[in-house]
Each structure stands twice: as structure tokens, then as C-alpha cells.
Amino acid sequence: MEPFTETGVINYPHLYYRVLGAIAHVTGLSPSATWTVVGIGLVVVLTVAVSATVALVTRNHWLAFTGSLVLMLGTFSTFISGQWSTTLDSHAVLWGAFAVLFTLNGEAAALCIASLALLALVVVAVRFPHLRVWMIVGTIAAMLIGILGNVQTYAF
Helix, strand or coil: CCCCCCCCCCCCCCHHHHHHHHHHHHHCHHHHHHHHHHHHHHHHHHHHHHHHHHHHHHHHHHHHHHHHHHHHCCCCCCHHCCCCCCCCCCCCCCCCCHHHHHCHHHHHHHHHHHHHHHHHHHHHHHHCCCCCHHHHHHHHHHHHHHHHCCCHHHHC
């Protein structure tokens, strides 16, 4: 039974959490370990994709280090407050994309997937100006972004 409304139905988009549960079931990992491993994996893939995109678009391979720059800088909490985290006065605070990634939740996964789709479009626009490539990559990117409606409410 669904624990909050006890209706047996959950209307909140939860595809990511079902996928995590399936991975935990298949691998035998605990749900929290699966949450961490998959979340970090998605962030690493996004970081590598940002680095590769910057290198491909600018044709300067030394700029590839910029993919990890945002994660290294974090939220600047240490510089502002002297602590590694930022205490929020309210839950209704707009976070920068870099801060959202640290939660490793469905929102972080959706952000990674949407970013990967958009990065693919950027690479195709700059490096492969053929209509057929645009159609294939554009269709896949649109499908990935469309699926995000089932991943997390704030994915849009």
C-alpha cells in the first residue's frame, strides 16, 4: 500500500526511483547504495560530456577541464559561511544547477539526462550540419527530454 495517501496510487512522477529499485533488486545493493552509485555515475557521465562538448566545439582540448569546474567550485558555501553546506531559510529556494546535482535524487538525474540531450544537440549543430544527423539526434534528444516528465516533477 502506498504509505502516504493509503490509496495504492502515487501520482508523483517516480520512474527514476522505480529504476533505482530495479537496479538494487538485480544487483543486491541496498537502496541507499544504489541511489549513491547511480547518482554519482550520472554526474560523472555529465561531467565527461560537458568536457567533451567544450573540447569538440572550441577545438581546444585543454578547455576540457572546464567540465569539472562547476563541481569543484560547488555552492561557494565554504567561502561565504565557512561551512561546506549552505543553510537555507526556507525549502522554497532556487538552487543553481550545480547545487541540485549534490542531492543525487530524481531531479539531479533529470538534470543530467536533459543536459546530455542538449549537449548532443550542441555537438551536432557545430560539428555535423547534416540534416539526417540532426533528425536522428534531435529525435533521440526530444524523446529523452519527453521521458523526464515521468522522472521528476521539477524536471521540466
